[in-house]
Amino acid sequence: MRKATYLLPVLVIAIVAGLSALFIVDEREKALVLQFGRVVAVKEDPGLAFKIPLIQEVVRYDDRILSLDVQPLEVTPLDDRRLVVDAFARYRISNVEQFRQAVGVGGVATAEDRLDRILRAETREVLGSVSSKDILSSDRAALMLRIRNAAIAQARALGLEVIDVRLKATDLPNQNLEATFDRMRAEREREATDERARGNEAAQRVRAQADRTVVELVSEARRESEIIRGEADAERNAVFAEAFGRDPEFFEFYRSLTAYERALKGGNSSLVLSPDSEFFNYLKSPNGVAE
CATH class of the missing domain: 3.30.479.30 (Band 7 domain)
Incomplete structure (x- = not known):
């Protein structure tokens, strides 16, 4: 009975000492076994390891990045x-x-x-x-x-x-930010001014070219219109000349009727003529022939 009383504490101490001699090294860490502050063993592989209880201690370090x-x-x-x-x-x-x-x-x-x-x-x-x-x-x-x-x-x-x-x-340091921003703003404004100047220059060139084109087109159109008008006048005169050559009396009668139409149109100014004026020869003639 006394032996059992003494053996039980010894057994407990032995079990505690055995358990304290075991430690597990995790796969995410490395361990050092220290004895009085001196490294006596390095445990880098994961698994079960041993140390001397009370004398040695274990220090663990993370093995991850x-x-x-x-x-x-x-x-x-x-x-x-x-x-x-x-x-x-x-x-x-x-x-x-x-x-x-x-x-x-x-x-x-x-x-x-x-x-x-x-x-x-x-x-x-x-x-x-x-x-x-x-x-x-x-x-x-x-x-x-x-x-x-x-x-x-x-x-x-x-x-x-x-x-x-x-x-x-x-x-940039805070004290330099404002100066840097001012410099960047000035640089951007200069670039914008240059772009506007180049744009105005290009616009002036386009505008000048357009004005020149307008002048050339108008001049060409006027020249062609004068040519067409001259050809039409020549053709008209040729027709009049041919008509006058065929029947001078009818041509004279036609011209007088045209003159009457224009002179006697409503709204015209008053027309004062002497009784013996040749203007109304065809109106005074009973036969429609100039006297």
């Missing part, structure tokens, strides 16, 4: 046009033992603080070696690659692998 938002910084490119750059990085812990030695108990927070300083320094150096136009153009992809490559070597000393660096935003 992590994200770091770099603190915004102000850079000065070659053209002295200051820019505020906002970037982020993708990284992972590639060597957990080296990572532990580099950051100690500070863990990921300390590592990200040091990596942030590295990325800020490399970003300022790379972007300071080019103009602002290069930063704002499609060439920024090559600049981001340069920043990443420059940070890889320094990050490796922390046990980190820098996978990618991206510039999220590249803006």
